Every structure is written in C-alpha cells, then in structure tokens.
Amino acid sequence: MAVRDRDIKLLMRYVAGELDEAARRRLKERLDEDEQLRAALRQLRSTWSALSPPIGEPKVPDQTSRILSEIRRRRERDPGVAGWFAAPVWIKAGSLASLAVGLVMGLLVSTSGFGPPPEVSEPSADGDLFLAAEPTSADLYWRALEASSGGLGDEQENGT
C-alpha cells in the first residue's frame, strides 16, 4: 500500500523541522513499525539533503553604497514620484478621496445642469409676462424688444 498524502506531508514537516517534540515522538513510533513509511522518509531526506548548496558558494557582493546612490539619483531625478510613494497613507487616502468627490460633483453637474430653470408664472390678464425669479439681462432685453415693437402674441410668448 502506498504512503498516504497526509503521511507524506507529516514526513515533510518532520524533515523540515516543523514538528514539535510530541509529534516527533509519535511519528518515530509509527516509523518503527512501518517499513513503507521509513522508505518514504529516506527518499524525502535524500532529496532534501541534495538541495543543500555547496560550501564554497560565491561571496555576496556588498552593494550597499551602489543601492543608496541609485536611490538618491532617482529621488533627485523624479522627486514627485518618490514623494508620492513616500507620502503617508493618510495623505494618499485624503488625496484620493478629494479626487473622488470632485469626480462625483463634476458628474452630477454635467448630468443635471446648474439648477432648475426659472419658473415662469402664468401670463396675467393684460398679457404681461412676469418671472417668478429675478429677471435676467436676457429677459430685460426681450421686454425692451416687446415694448418697442408693441407687444407679441400670447402664442409666441409661450413658445419662448
């Protein structure tokens, strides 16, 4: 019978040094009785050991000064970008929130305009047109035009 996945994981934890003392003892007891488990452990250990690097590995070069001078160089070249990345989270969050609010407001204004149009009251009995709101310069212009031409018909006024 092949070794179960669960047992392979347990053996792997054992090889990697992840088991506590009690778990190690329990596993050793099982290993004493189970030849297949022992064979699986031997294989795992063999592969694990083969992954150890040779003693004479290349020496790690000291790059500290090179790294720091590169950081300085990039910071001088592009301070804005470095500043943004280095900014605290609350500044970034605040900036993004302001941007979002601005976008939403822009969207609302563009879809609904700058406000409702001025309400036009019903023409009075003598045919004069009164605006409920403060007359604009365009209204004043049209009124002056009407006065000079002797007044327009009701139909035309309602159409404007």
Next chain:
Amino acid sequence: MESFGVLVERHQPRLWRLCERMLGSSEDAGEATQEVFLKAYRGCSAFRPNAKVSTWLYRIAVNHCLNRLRRRKLATFLSLAELAPKAQGEAPAAEWDPADSGPDAEQRLADRRRWAQVKAAIDRLPLNQRSVLVLAKLEGLSYREISQTLGITESAVESRLVRAMRRLQALGIQQGVGHGG
C-alpha cells in the same frame, strides 16, 4: 536616508542570496536586489510596524523575482535565438567557474556540477513551488514565515512544498545517487 542605509546594509546579503537562488544567476541577483530596495524605499509607508522588516523585504523580493521570471519566460518563448543554446545543453557562463587546482579540486568540481544540476531542476519547478522550496530549504524559513512572506496559508505552503519535492524526486535529485537532469 541614514536609517534606510542601515536597513540596506543589514538585509542586503540575505536578499541578494534569495534573488540569486530564485533567479539562478548572480548578475540578475545584483540588479534584482537593487530594485527590491528601491521598491522598499518607495513603499516604506505601506510597511506595518507589527510586521517583521525581513518578512516585508522577503515578500517584495519574492514578488519581484517572480515577476522577473515570468517576463523571462515570456521573452524566452518569444525569442527563438535564446532557446538555441539551452537546447544544446549549455549552462550559463556564470555557473561554470574555472576549475581550481589542488587536492580537493575534483571534489569541488563534482560539487559544482551537482549543484548546477540541482539548480537546473529547481528552475524546472512551477514558480509557486519554487518560491516555497527556496524559502524553506535554502533560506531556512518556517512554514509560518513562508506563509506570511507569500501571503498564503500554511496548508498551501505544505502542499506546494510536497509537490515540489515529488517533482524533484521524479527528476532524480537525490543525495549520493546519480542526478538526472
């Protein structure tokens, strides 16, 4: 900047080694280490004080190496010229130092050849298995530390490590036995 300099000085050797093991090349490791610290400098505001600095740096380094390996795979796939020497079984120049002279020269040469084969086998692992294996075996991190570094569960660490080991066994990587390629 001075405190960041201390950070670089303290962690640079381990990060260089990690990058070298992930990327399989000393030259790439040098560049990658520099990029990792640049990213760390830019993203230092994202560092949480309750996390370990080394774990945070390892996470940046592993992600950087994985991105680099993905780009390299794509470049290899796109470039037929790059495939040619690998198909002929040539090892990268950095892998083969001139042989030493002396009584242990043969042993050292054999060790280097064995290590080159191991590295070639590790290179053939899927990236998610490779990163777990490198962190567990070559960097000596615990399952918990690996899970924090990679942002995955301990159970996922365990599964990936076992799969990596099975694949290496299938590739003939065993101590004291002839290594397959």
